[in-house]
Amino acid sequence: MIEIKHVSKSYKKGEKVVDNINLEINDGEIFGFIGLNGAGKTTTIKMITGILEIDEGNIFIDGKSIITSPIEAKKQMGLVPDSPDMFLKLKGIEYLNFIADCYNVSKEERIERIEKFAKEFEIYEDLEDKIESYSHGMRQKIVIIGVLLHTPQNWILDEPITGLDPKSAYDLKKTMREYANSGKTVFFSTHILEIADELCDRIGIINKGKIIFVGTLKELKEKFGDKKTLEEIFLDII
Amino acid sequence: MKEKIKNIINLTMVYIKENNESLKIINFKTRQINKRNIIFWTYVILLFAITYVSYQAVEYLKKIGKPEIFLNGYFLFLEILIILKTIILSINIFYFSKDIENILYLPLKPVEILLSKFNTLLYMNYEMELIFGLLPFIIYGIYNSLSLMYYINLILVLIIFPIFATLIVSIIMIFLMKTIKLFKNKDLMQIIITFILIAILMVFLNETMQYIFNNMSNIQNNQQGTLDLVNDKIIETNKYFLSIYPATKILEENNFKVIVYYFELIVINLLGFALFYFFGNKFYLEQLLKANFYFKPKKNKKIKLNKKVKKYQIGKSYLKKEIKLLTRNPMFFMQSIYNVILITVVISILIIALVPQFRQVMQIEEYKEQFKDLKFDIEAVCIIIGLIQITTLFNYCSITAYSREGKYAYYLKTLPVSLHKQFIYKNISQIFLNTICAIIILIMINLEIPEISGEYFYTMFIISFLMIIINSFILTLIDLLMPKLEWDSEYEILKNSKNKLLQYVLIVFNVLFLNYIEKIFEKYNLDKSLYAFIGILICILIIFNILFNKFKNKLYKNIN
DSSP states (O other), X not given: OEEEEEEEEEEETTEEEEEEEEEEEXXXXXXXXEOXXXXXXXXXXXXXXXXXXXXXXXXXXXXXXXXXXXXXXXHTEEEEOXXXXXXXXXXXXXXHHHHHHHTTOOHHHHHHHHHHHHHHTTOGGGTXXXXXXXXXXXXXXXXXXXXXXXXXXXXXXXXXXXXXXXXXXXXXXXXXXXXXXXTOEEEEEESOHHHHHHHOSEEEEEETTEEEEEEOHHHHHHHHOTTSOXXXXXXXXX | OHHHHHHHHHHHHHHHHHHHHHHOSEETTTTEEOTTOHHHHHHHHHHHHHHHHHHXXXXXXXXXXXXXXXXXXXXXXXXXXXXXXXHHHHHIIIIIOTTHHHXXXXXXXXXXXXXXXXXXXXXXXXXXXXXXXXXXXXXXXXHTTOOHHHHHHHHHHHHHHXXXXXXXXXXHHHHHHHHOOOTTOHHHHHHHHHHHHXXXXXXXXXXXXXXXXXXXXXXXSSXXXXXXXXXXXXXXXXXXXXXXXXXXXXXXXXXXXHHHHHHHHHHHHHHHHHHHHHHHHHHHHHHHHHHHSOOOOOOOOOOOHHHHOOOOOHHHHHXXXXXXXXXXXXXXXXXXXXXHHHHHHHHHHHHHHHHHHHHHHHHSHHHHHHHTTOOOOHHHHHHHHHHHHHHGGGOOTTTTTTGGGGGGTTHHHHSSSOHHHHHHHHHHHHHHHHHHHHHHHHHHHHHHOTTSOHHHHHHHHHHHHHHHHHHHHHHHHHHHHSOOOOOSSTHHHHTTOHHHHHHHHHHHHHHHHHHHHHHHHTTSOHHHHHHHHHHHHHHHHHHHHHHHHHHHHHHGGGOO
């Protein structure tokens, strides 16, 4: 469960990029965080994951504050960044070992999960290659496997579908649904409305740093016009 | 032909402009010097330092009537700098720079790309010459009251001088690229070729030094004679470098006869250029394509997870990751590990070569009196530790600790590993390498000066080790506060880096600190002084760690 309470952030004095936002993302749901480029999505994700300091408010991950108990809070989550060009000189298997060591995953669990997910994502035979030789989609997959290795209670993804081929995008969406069905939280940002429409249990719309809507897609349509498409509603309210 | 020259000039201008803009010394919009730029001020300080040292050297040599030693010696120094810089840069510029993919599809001939790249390399050498070469020679001219002709010749010589060395290194590199077929692993390729080129230079310099020192073993009993001998040997060495001798002669003779030496220089350069053009034309495109577009055939690999999956403690795992990122990346390897190996070897050679010479000088009746009070005291300790500090000057592990991770360095902050612990792990590579370097230097000194009691070596090791840790912490902190995370090629991290310059400032500060320590403790018992010194360093280390832990979130705020 992720609780965001009265959180604000500004990079320049007097210019809040995130302005007093409140969100509660429950276990077992997929929550889509929607907004235009520069709306404050990535800044919010960076605050949730402890990358950015919070100016005001607090964020709790399964009841652990990211400010006062950062290590405990971080153990409860895993992040897939928007463009995963990290640790390029490591081999896929070395990267997974490193991440598993960070989260203290046992050897038996590692073997079982690496085998399962690497085969599922069709990169099992590439694990001995350096990440730099991977395509964008493969890099995304290895980072996703890295997160799933320690089965965090909260899975956070920043623009996860961008750059993926249709097959990989389908596999990822399927995994996200399965993950949420197992009682875990999936929080992801996107600006592609179709994905939100297809995948999310609830959505939050952020515009100029402020949350302007939180609820289900049904509630959104009821509130802003039943006959309009999601795209039309979105463009109306921002 | 006209079209070809136009293409070469255009491409060269693009590369040069890119290089200048990354320096940010000149604001190209306002066409003014950016006085807030730390690189600008470091260059100013460097120019002052070089001017001062050159002035001292020229004044001394003039006083003893041997001013020409400066010309011979300084040209040799400049040539070695040019060769080293070309070795480090050439393979990256010619074969592995990121721009190659973007220019290969343009309607340019390979030789046009090759010559533009060569011009860029040459331009970078001119930049270096401007800092290290111009002022010392001007000072020489002023101090020896030379005519206007000298300054005209100086400008012409400095323009022609770096061409030959740059050509030769580039030709050797083309040959090595042709000979060593390691395109499957281009990282390894870069490391090996740079290693071979530097090894060739080191062997050559070592042989030359041995030759000079062997001839000096029959040391003469007067300073004048010794200097004559040194000058003769430098001239002999210069002749091996082909372009130094005529360049020196032009500035030395300063009359119309110098046309012969100009002719010699031009012929050497033309021959070098012809060879470069010939081999470049023949091999460059083929090598360039292999280096940039090698596709590894896919094999069905059956990975044995039982063997490949290993569980380690987080500290060990983090360190393994750091070492892999350092060693598998040619630029990081050369900028950190390779530098340390090289400088340790050079310092060791110097200790082995110079200490026996110094002992011989001490035996000469004339000098015996001067050295009779020589003893091992706090001053000697500070000199040895200062020497170790200088050898660590070129280790860039810590100063690039976070920058190496690139724009995804922020991912480290999402890991459930304390930021303080990650900071410590980031320091281990530099501490380890510098400690090895310190041990080797102390062993060398112990072997050459057995008079120093063994227990002092342990104490000196502890002091050096503590200083290495403190230095590494400070350098990593600098990188943490001012990381360079936005880069396309690894070379950019250190290219014109402000942090790198701060590393040099730190070493100067360390030397001043050692000087201060020496002044404080010079009247006290050596053992007690050393223990007090260790105590001071431990206190600094503890305070640093307490403060870091307290402010870690604030310190990490630029990694985002």
